[in-house]
Amino acid sequence: MGAARSQGHRPPESSHRSCTRFMPGPWQEVIMKQLPIMNGAVSPAVRDEILGTKRRPVVLIGFQNQGNLGIGYLASTLRKNGYEVEVIDFEIDPDLILERVKFLDPILVGFSLIFQFYITQFSSLIDKLRDGGIACHFTMGGHFPSLSYEEALAHAPNLDSVVRFEGELTLLELVETLHRDDDWRGLQGIAYRQTDGSIVCNTLRPLIESLDILPLPDREFKPMSILGHDIMPLIASRGCSRKCSFCSIHTFYRAVPGKIVRLRQIKNVADEMRQLYEERDSKIFLFQDDDFPIVGPMWRKWTLSFVDELYRQDLVGKIIFKINCRADVVETELFEILRDAGLYLVYMGLESGSEEGLEVLNKGLSVEQNLNAVNTLKSIGVMFQYGFMLFDPSSTFNSVRENLDFLRTITRDGDLAATFCRMLPYDGTAVKDQLAAEGRLRGDVTNPDYDFLDDRLDGFFREITETLNMVGWIHGVRSLSPKLDWAWHEVAVTQHMFTGVKGFGLYRDRLSAITKSANEMLFDLVEELSFAHEAGRPGKLDAERLDFECHELTNKLLATRNEFVLSNQATMLKVLGVEEVETV
Known part of the structure; x- marks a missing residue:
């Protein structure tokens, strides 16, 4: 789903921070962020009160350990247009991801696949979410699914669609269409599998002419x-x-x-x-x-x-x-x-x-x-x-x-x-x-x-x-x-x-x-x-x-x-x- 990242507007840190030792990056143990989850079923009304909106949010899942600008541009584009977005690190425990997605009840989950080597792991997570009762639209973007959309759909049969090439405008239009409960299958830049198993690739959306129309990427990653x-x-x-x-x-x-x-x-x-x-x-x-x-x-x-x-x-x-x-x-x-x-x-x-x-x-x-x-x-x-x-x-x-x-x-x-x-x-x-x-x-x-x-x-x-x-x-x-x-x-x-x-x-x-x-x-x-x-x-x-x-x-x-x-x-x-x- 295009190239991008995330610039969360956190407040400036205090000028005085505490530390004990000054150790090097690659020799530290990586501590992954654990997502807040809630046990038990959450009613839509409670969820809406927590999220502050009645609009079903969008969830974007991808690698975040070195900063994913691709997801950041997607998230900021959606937020600029009034949509709630939650970005989830792919490397977090799959059970935690499932619980979080259940709580959010999104209208769409988007998977950002950076390298083709990880298609099997992404497919496993997609299957886990489906088996766990997540029934919303699943889409995937990135270089491999854009260039090899048929293989991506074959490796991940629970995907609904692939967003091909630069994804900001296509994903936005897809989310808008889903919110209107309209048919998304005719959208530019989309590939999908029909009920008979055949693959359809719609007309490609042109590259974004001016990058300056895009909002700055959200940076929620560490x-x-x-x-x-x-x-x-x-x-x-x-x-x-x-x-x-x-x-x-x-x-x-x-x-x-x-x-x-x-x-x-x-x-x-x-x-x-x-x-x-x-x-x-x-x-x-x-x-x-x-x-x-x-x-x-x-x-x-x-x-x-x-x-x-x-x-x-x-x-x-x-x-x-x-x-x-x-x-x-x-x-x-x-x-x-x-x-x-x-x-x-x-x-x-x-x-x-x-x-x-x-x-x-x-x-x-x-x-x-x-x-x-x-x-x-x-x-x-x-x-x-x-x-x-x-x-x-x-x-x-x-x-x-x-x-x-x-x-x-x-x-x-x-x-x-x-x-x-x-x-x-x-x-x-x-x-x-x-x-x-x-x-x-x-x-x-x-x-x-x-x-x-x-x-x-x-x-x-x-x-x-x-x-x-x-x-x-x-x-x-x-x-x-x-x-x-x-x-x-x-x-x-x-x-x-x-x-x-x-x-x-x-x-x-x-x-x-x-x-x-x-x-x-x-x-x-x-x-x-x-x-x-x-x-x-x-x-x-x-x-x-x-x-x-x-x-x-x-x-x-x-x-x-x-x-x-x-x-x-x-x-x-x-x-x-x-x-x-x-x-x-």
């Missing part, structure tokens, strides 16, 4: 935080003009009539940041644009004018922000201007260190451009994160080692954790269609996969994956590489938000040494296995030794990081306006 600062997501644009073969984003926006990329008005973006800064003390912003508007003269002008507006609104020096962009837009002059205005972190999808790999992925980039972008950001002092696919459908043992050489180059100075993944063939991507045509596509919707051209690579990848997953190296927030990545993210925040800390240079040096050790150990492991499998002699890794070394590095990282933070805790808490409370 945002991620780093060193006591919330990381607040927002968007400056929607759409992507590129055509990467492994990505469904451009397919999503090209499948519908309308302008593919739309930019918000500059003042509206800065006003939103100003409002969040004043009302919620937000100082770190994450632009979730698929491709921040930089490429080309027109978008470059937009970005420079945006910087001017940040200065005009006196936000420079008070806030910092992260963007996503491609390597070919990174150039010194522009990014120095962005840096001086608050740019502290850049995410780039580098994806491959080989020319053939970049061509297969249809990146429209060269290895030289990737390296130039990395070197430019390092030279001007802007930290970056990256996406990288060590394996893709064209991979050979030589290309894997070429990719390792590229990763060694960009991580050599130790300020960047090594990380990589395997390209997966998502629905709606050109690479999935190509693999299917070649007879190499494997798996299913929840586990898409493919065969390599050289079957020795299948065993190679399997051994790497099983080993690294077992010891906890790359994937999962509690693994070593994500911890290193988070520690460097904290470094980027510290040098902008906590300028009075002591021992910062020494801490960076120690963190760099740990990162170098971890990276080299990982590279050597993968390279050694590549030669073994290529020679037809699969390696027999000493998993216990690797597990020990990984945990030793992890413990060293945690000890080093926590020593630095705790030694500067008083300074950091003072910056945050938080009273330090002694533990008993």
Whole structure:
């Protein structure tokens, strides 16, 4: 149901908050919000009195752990038009969700499916709600149901409809139609199953021409935080003009009539940041644009004018922000201007260190451009994160080692954790269609996969994956590489938000040494296995030794990081306006 999030208008927090310790995000246990529920049946009259309305509300269910702007835009659009909306975190206990939905007695429940891997879990929840007596309209939105609506309806037979592509206006019209008790089946942008089992897809609703007609997203989620600062997501644009073969984003926006990329008005973006800064003390912003508007003269002008507006609104020096962009837009002059205005972190999808790999992925980039972008950001002092696919459908043992050489180059100075993944063939991507045509596509919707051209690579990848997953190296927030990545993210925040800390240079040096050790150990492991499998002699890794070394590095990282933070805790808490409370 479109792209969006949630900006609940909570009152500003007190300038003095209590805390005992200053612990890092990915090492904390996540405490999920428990919804208030009422035992026993609740009459409509009692429910209406509690909710303050006789209009049946709308319930939206989706992942909220990192802030779901998609749901936020849907919720704010409905509320602007007079509808009560309750947003429920998908990760809450299903029994609690059922009880809450029973109490609310909504006219519609909407499910926001971000990744196709979760269709089975969403279908299970949908079935549970139906079996529990929830008889209202069920709809679903997101990239996968938009692009593969027939599969979504097949996997979730208790759905009534799918809201395809940008969902704000379609969902609003659907809710209005249900409230009037009219027939909703003719609405634009809807797909549904008829009583005979056949699937109907109505005329697509054009993309929203002006994003500025939308109200600001409601933000009811608890945002991620780093060193006591919330990381607040927002968007400056929607759409992507590129055509990467492994990505469904451009397919999503090209499948519908309308302008593919739309930019918000500059003042509206800065006003939103100003409002969040004043009302919620937000100082770190994450632009979730698929491709921040930089490429080309027109978008470059937009970005420079945006910087001017940040200065005009006196936000420079008070806030910092992260963007996503491609390597070919990174150039010194522009990014120095962005840096001086608050740019502290850049995410780039580098994806491959080989020319053939970049061509297969249809990146429209060269290895030289990737390296130039990395070197430019390092030279001007802007930290970056990256996406990288060590394996893709064209991979050979030589290309894997070429990719390792590229990763060694960009991580050599130790300020960047090594990380990589395997390209997966998502629905709606050109690479999935190509693999299917070649007879190499494997798996299913929840586990898409493919065969390599050289079957020795299948065993190679399997051994790497099983080993690294077992010891906890790359994937999962509690693994070593994500911890290193988070520690460097904290470094980027510290040098902008906590300028009075002591021992910062020494801490960076120690963190760099740990990162170098971890990276080299990982590279050597993968390279050694590549030669073994290529020679037809699969390696027999000493998993216990690797597990020990990984945990030793992890413990060293945690000890080093926590020593630095705790030694500067008083300074950091003072910056945050938080009273330090002694533990008993």
